[in-house]
Amino acid sequence: MRTTLLRRHLTASPYTLPPTIRQLLSSTTYNSSNEANVTVTGWIKSIRRQKRVSFAVVSDGTTSAGLQAVFPNSSLVPKELTNGASVKLRGRLGKSLGAGQEKELVVKDVEVLGLCDPETYPIQKQALSHEFLRDNVHLRTRTTSVAAMLRLRHALQRELSFYLEQQGFIHVHTPLLTSNDAEGAGETFKLAKITEKASNLGKTDVILTDALSHPEQDDEFFGRPAHLTVSAQLHLESFQAAISRVWTLSPSFRAERSQTSRHLSEFWMLEAEWGDLPVGTPDTGVRGICTFVEGMIRAAVKNVLEAPDTKADIDVSWGPTVDEKLDLKTERRQEMEKAVFGNGRWNIMTYGDAILALEEEYERQRRDGRTQFEFKPAWGKSLQSEHEKWLAEVMIGGPVFVIDYPLESKPFYMRVNDFDGERQTAACFDLLVPGVGELVGGSVREEREDVLLQRMKEVGLWTEENGLGHYEWYMDLRRYGGSPHVGFGMGFERLVSWVGGIENVRECVPMPRWAGRLLL
């Protein structure tokens, strides 16, 4: 249905670009019984020169397959057609005579647009290490796997946008510069003070005279310290309090030095805030959010896995790369597909139950002389990455929502659960998935003014002198028609990692940034 929609629009426009290789290969206009003259621009992925006929695979990066190009007369193939060279090919697209592809291009005319020295070209044909490609991040998109990852990101974003649109959400662009710090915990990047110079004042000739009257000075450009956002949540809550269902997919920043396969200094996060819970479930409170999140991820990923053009990309990204255990990858992929297509609902367990299970496992490990867990699990302590992975990978073998964490370990904005007579918890959840760990975190937001104020006092956001200071606006959202609402944040690179089977998030983002690494 979507394909029809895309095609309809494509023909309608008089301003249309020529079809890409993906469009040519998937289009029914250029099918086996209907040869057509086409022009294709792309890069040589491989070339096989034979005595009479030569073959090349040409990619424009829009599909993982590439286009099979046949040169009927080898003597007319320019010597400049080497791996990586940019070419424009004109010819007839029709049914392929060879195996391995449906269509092929019989080339009539070649134009070399850009040479590529095969000796020095960094993207050689043999498998290249992730580290080498990270060092050559400006060219790594030429590899089949990085290009497939970019298309996968694109497809996931498209399907998530689509799903949220249907559910009545508005996509809002939250600011990245902020005077707040949503989590309190995470270290933020701060802007340097500005040294004012004449050039600040604009490009025009005349305004330079004005500049002379400004003495050079060091100051805060915004009149107060400015940080890069660690989460759009508080801003989203302000929009939620007026247009009900809002989301954003935008960069977040953490100035943390952790060098793990799951952390980046600049990462993309899908965050949403809304009021009503799904109507198709008896679940309320935090369990209702889990239902919604499960529905969203399943629907979006299902569409990506089912569309023929993106399925090929998934096959590439799950394919073997340097140094990976294929058995485990196959198992992970099956788990992921079962989670998306299976009939069963995803598991929900309380933090309390998770701790009990982890404590038992810890004892078992000790008894059996295994030392898998570095950290001893205990009520009140954070779940370590190793605990999260064990819960999802070993205990459940699929996604699992852990809900109702201890209140004192959670931020002030999470709703306080009714006291169960023993322990104080927050109405929050983390979604854990195999291979990745925490994929989504969210909560019911504290909408009660008195409870929220109490919590903000506890974490030191209220002082005798300044009251709530910069956070006064956040309380206003409760004072003036506040209403119950919920929200979550999903690490977009972690979603790509889970769906695409890509081990390190540094390969899940176009240009990764981490402590000590800022190329380009």
Next chain:
Amino acid sequence: MRTTLLRRHLTASPYTLPPTIRQLLSSTTYNSSNEANVTVTGWIKSIRRQKRVSFAVVSDGTTSAGLQAVFPNSSLVPKELTNGASVKLRGRLGKSLGAGQEKELVVKDVEVLGLCDPETYPIQKQALSHEFLRDNVHLRTRTTSVAAMLRLRHALQRELSFYLEQQGFIHVHTPLLTSNDAEGAGETFKLAKITEKASNLGKTDVILTDALSHPEQDDEFFGRPAHLTVSAQLHLESFQAAISRVWTLSPSFRAERSQTSRHLSEFWMLEAEWGDLPVGTPDTGVRGICTFVEGMIRAAVKNVLEAPDTKADIDVSWGPTVDEKLDLKTERRQEMEKAVFGNGRWNIMTYGDAILALEEEYERQRRDGRTQFEFKPAWGKSLQSEHEKWLAEVMIGGPVFVIDYPLESKPFYMRVNDFDGERQTAACFDLLVPGVGELVGGSVREEREDVLLQRMKEVGLWTEENGLGHYEWYMDLRRYGGSPHVGFGMGFERLVSWVGGIENVRECVPMPRWAGRLLL
């Protein structure tokens, strides 16, 4: 067609949220002949208490209209139902008995979710000034106009995404932290150095021991200075060199103190890079880009103007606000709609011709004793904002592409035109529109290695000592299979300003930031 698609998906999901007011009002499931029990959550926009029956307009922010709620028994309407209060209403949705709306909700049951003190509530019913609302940015989305603007942004983004998808583009998330500065001209925000503290190292208990071995130090987190991006272009070019057609919609930052109605410190820009030009036009080079850009904007804006749900938002955003000249607004709206729906192609003129026209106008003004232009136009000088507006508003009365600017005023990456025997120009364009001025800027990119190197030397990016230094990677894109390509950047707030008739870009972004202003 799109509506059908949305509805299909909506019913398919078992995880669906209840319908929003927009969905209820536009749905055929709840039509006049088919009353239905519904539950609605929203905020009171106005309330009229009569002796027997009472009426309220309730908005959940998803539509500019709001829902007419009828309370058959005034004595049962709680006194807490004041403007801004959050309520949940249950009742029968059916054909309205009153004029002004098709449907109304006959309320059976009211639940007040959040009170709103009508005395102190900042969003009063009378018209509020833009300045007052900017000071109350956390609550201004409750106004009809700001909510309509957010929905307009959302709709424009959706339609542009849709159009670019059909044209074979991949949406790429370019990094915001960078070691480059794409324009050289614009002042960038720089990150402050990081003072390393124990808390940087993570949340776990045990890792604190590690922290003690790190002395406190001041350093560059990334080992080099980091800036906030002023443009995604150079990064996009790296992806274009592998996947052919790429775009992004992401924030850009300028540390400039200009306080105009067209500038923000943090603004959103749609940028695209690609290789092939449209096939439906004889135009090549920069004229081909103009064709593409015209096609993209017309298609996207047309879809927004034609969809009933967004048309209502446009009507709101073009509506009268404080201190605006309505005659001029009406004229501007007509120009905009003509540009989108008219048959004629948008005008293209060279910078040389534009200067000639401006010089003539300048002379006319002098002769007639008018002093409209502050700056005297002359070949080689930048077009001032007043010049751009005159060209689009007075001379053309609609959008106009100005192409082939003097080379020396343009960045190094723009393609050098063949020398015309007199003056050296670049293959670039600006799209000027009435009321806004520059909406889009773009160019053919310089793909010739030798010419590019010469240009980079001219602007000082090459030194004897370091060669191209940090820009070496950019030359690699030409060295290894470089190919002709083009690109543009469109200020998203300016598009919203043009389409929505919103005078100041501070009202075109959810939370505006400018020199001295960083709320929330």
